[in-house]
Amino acid sequence: MKKHLALFCLSLITLDVSAQVTNSSKKQTTMKLNAGIVTPKLKETKAFYTAVLGFGTTFENDFYLLMHTPNQQAELSFLLPNHPSQQPLFQKPFTGQGMYLTIEVDDVDKLYQELKQKGTLIKIELRTEPWGDRHFAIEDPNGIGIDLVTYAPPQNGNN
Incomplete structure (x- = not known):
């Protein structure tokens, strides 16, 4: 029984090493x-x-x-x-121009209400765009616009 268990473990190790070698040739750079x-x-x-x-x-x-x-x-x-x-x-x-961040959230309506309650200055009010984005925007202390969005399918087939 011990011999069979040892052979089984050895075969698993061999399969794992083989899989690593095979995958390493296809591995892409992680970024x-x-x-x-x-x-x-x-x-x-x-x-x-x-x-x-x-x-x-x-x-x-x-x-x-x-x-x-x-x-x-x-x-x-x-x-x-x-x-x-x-x-x-x-x-x-x-210098405070030419940059923005987009932060995707699960429920942009809920976040909008939470930030309004905190007194956060809203730079672009909550809206739904024809291409599907439902979003609003705020600005950080550095002048960076932050677009807070929940993605949705386009309305009326608009892209």
């Missing part, structure tokens, strides 16, 4: 996106994303803040401008 914003407003930014959107802090030091969505499925980072630890490419501050 995880983390948008970063260079801003002097780390404290205000942390307070906003925590209080308004329920983000948590993944990591923080005196010049860098990494935050995650409530379900920890995505992260967003913030970096002080002109920090000596960073290369010149990552030192210029965001």
